[in-house]
Amino acid sequence: xxxxxxxxxxxxxxxxxxxxxxxxxxxxxxxxxxxxxxxxxxxxxxxxxxxxxxxxxxxxxxxxxxxxxxxxxxxxxxxxxxxxxxxxxxxxxxxxxxxxxxxxxxxxxxxxxxxxxxxxxxxxxxxxxxxxxxxxxxxxxxx
Numbered sequence: 001x002x003x004x005x006x007x008x009x010x011x012x013x014x015x016x017x018x019x020x021x022x023x024x025x026x027x028x029x030x031x032x033x034x035x036x037x038x039x040x041x042x043x044x045x046x047x048x049x050x051x052x053x054x055x056x057x058x059x060x061x062x063x064x065x066x067x068x069x070x071x072x073x074x075x076x077x078x079x080x081x082x083x084x085x086x087x088x089x090x091x092x093x094x095x096x097x098x099x100x101x102x103x104x105x106x107x108x109x110x111x112x113x114x115x116x117x118x119x120x121x122x123x124x125x126x127x128x129x130x131x132x133x134x135x136x137x138x139x140x141x142x143x
Contacts, residue, residue: 010053017044024076034078038120040070064090064112074121085117087130101143110134 004014020043022036035041047065052058070084093106114133121127 010051012049012051014047015044016046018042027076029076031076031078034076035073037073037075037122038082040072040084042068042070044068059095061093061095062091063093064088072121074127075123080124082118082121082127085115085130087115087117088112098141101141104138104140104142106138106140108136108138110136 001018002014002016004012006012020039020041022039024031024034024036026032027034045065045067047063049061049063051061065088067087067089068084069086072082072084074080074082087110089108089110090112091106091108093104095102095104097103111131111133115130116132117130119128119130
């Protein structure tokens with residue numbers, strides 16, 4: 001489920017929620033009735049974006065959000081669980097006209113708090129750690 005709205009001319013919000021109830025229905029290894037690995041029962045996010053309206057700052061937008069994932073099974077035998085986690089991300093963007101086109105310069109910061117978390121697993125022998133604090137820049141030209 002996604003809910004988005006324009007709170008003011010400058011502020012917009014988007015909230016997401018997913019309820020994912022998984023179950024292995026047929027299995028020859030004795031895992032019938034178990035939950036699928038890496039599928040959190042609950043997950044969601046909340047994002048806020050502020051677009052400056054003042055003449056001096058018009059074109060600048062800032063945003064931040066949190067991405068939440070609940071506890072997940074680590075394998076089909078459901079012998080261990082990956083803990084839930086929350087990750088904070090943020091961005092800053094500036095959009096301006098470039099002749100008849102529009103150019104957007106954007107900087108994204110993922111995992112702003114540099115939290116260690118476990119993203120996925122394929123059994124106990126392979127558990128993928130989530131990315132540390134990551135900064136990404138981009139340019140987008142619309143014509």
